[in-house]
Amino acid sequence: MKTSTPSPAEITPPEVYARRREFLKTSIGAGLVAAGAVSPAPTFAAPLKFGAGASRRDYASGETPTPLQHVTGYNNFYEFGTAKEDPARLAHRLKTAPWQVSLEGLVKKPVMLGSEEILQLAPLEERIYRLRCVEGWSMVIPWLGFPLDVLLKRVEPLGSAKYVEFVSAVQPETMPGVKGRVLDWPYVEGLRLDEARHPLTLLAFGLYGEVLPKQNGAPLRLVVPWKYGFKSAKSLVAIRFTEHEPRSAWMKAAPREYGFYSNVNPAVDHPRWSQASERRIGEFRKRPTLLFNGYGAEVARLYSGMDLAKHF
Ligand code: MTE
Numbered sequence: 001m002k003t004s005t006p007s008p009a010e011i012t013p014p015e016v017y018a019r020r021r022e023f024l025k026t027s028i029g030a031g032l033v034a035a036g037a038v039s040p041a042p043t044f045a046a047p048l049k050f051g052a053g054a055s056r057r058d059y060a061s062g063e064t065p066t067p068l069q070h071v072t073g074y075n076n077f078y079e080f081g082t083a084k085e086d087p088a089r090l091a092h093r094l095k096t097a098p099w100q101v102s103l104e105g106l107v108k109k110p111v112m113l114g115s116e117e118i119l120q121l122a123p124l125e126e127r128i129y130r131l132r133c134v135e136g137w138s139m140v141i142p143w144l145g146f147p148l149d150v151l152l153k154r155v156e157p158l159g160s161a162k163y164v165e166f167v168s169a170v171q172p173e174t175m176p177g178v179k180g181r182v183l184d185w186p187y188v189e190g191l192r193l194d195e196a197r198h199p200l201t202l203l204a205f206g207l208y209g210e211v212l213p214k215q216n217g218a219p220l221r222l223v224v225p226w227k228y229g230f231k232s233a234k235s236l237v238a239i240r241f242t243e244h245e246p247r248s249a250w251m252k253a254a255p256r257e258y259g260f261y262s263n264v265n266p267a268v269d270h271p272r273w274s275q276a277s278e279r280r281i282g283e284f285r286k287r288p289t290l291l292f293n294g295y296g297a298e299v300a301r302l303y304s305g306m307d308l309a310k311h312f
Pocket residue numbers: 071074075076077078079131132133134168169187215216217228229230231232233234235
């Protein structure tokens with residue numbers, strides 16, 4: 001796997017980079033101030049973190065990122081409907097400011113933080129990850145974020161905390177999908193604590209050099225690159241530390257089809273289709289799916305001794 005530091009131009013279209021600082025000043029900055037969430041001074045400190053010192057790493061073996069129009073136009077965000085084009089069509093309604101995230105459960109210091117406060121906890125990194133959807137398609141996405149563990153450390157998990165539950169927003173007034181019963185809302189996902197604290201687990205605030213489009217889970221979402229895409233819950237409002245394994249929305253909906261771990265694994269088929277290969281969005285041919293989505297060198301140790309067919 002290539003993990004050298006490519007130049008910005010290798011990652012993101014140059015015009016996006018050129019626009020980026022201006023965009024962040026006007027968009028994030030103006031949005032936060034308008035929301036009354038922060039005073040102007042700290043607001044402008046945050047966008048600067050995207051700048052010169054930001055680290056950029058390719059975790060996708062030098063592959064070209066999936067074109068922006070597919071990343072933002074072909075989505076799963078069932079709160080806005082089950083068709084791939086529904087989120088791009090409807091998610092602009094999502095109200096993202098002000099936005100609060102509750103850190104709760106088995107922690108020493110439970111706290112409610114504004115999304116902009118979280119954004120300022122650490123400098124943003126650009127990380128290009130493969131994203132493999134359980135449905136058999138995949139993308140390569142340049143995310144902006146920092147390791148989730150930066151945030152988790154802030155609340156000091158207790159020794160009894162073994163799992164972390166992630167809860168997405170429910171806004172009935174902006175989300176037509178939550179009126180239906182496709183899933184038991186809110187969208188909930190879970191990780192074991194060591195998975196959540198793994199350095200590859202990202203809390204993302206942006207992609208392609210810009211603030212997250214709403215259809216991709218603004219203002220902040222999880223990205224767990226070695227698991228099927230559904231583990232990467234969007235538009236988070238709560239992160240809860242628990243002793244017992246959380247039951248995700250997908251486990252409740254179809255327990256035979258979706259397990260807790262959901263690691264990308266070409267040898268363990270979905271009950272209704274094979275997981276051995278995938279199609280990168282924008283490409284015609286199929287390519288073989290990689291164990292742990294190609295991140296085995298980093299994450300396989302988390303599962304040593306476990307039967308991955310049983311713990312699917
Ligand atoms: N998060 C919420 N809240 N609701 C969803 O429907 N879909 C998941 C995941 N996170 C989903 C979600 C699925 S199935 C995938 S593949 C990824 O988001 C897609 O992320 P993307 O649209 O940014 O590519």
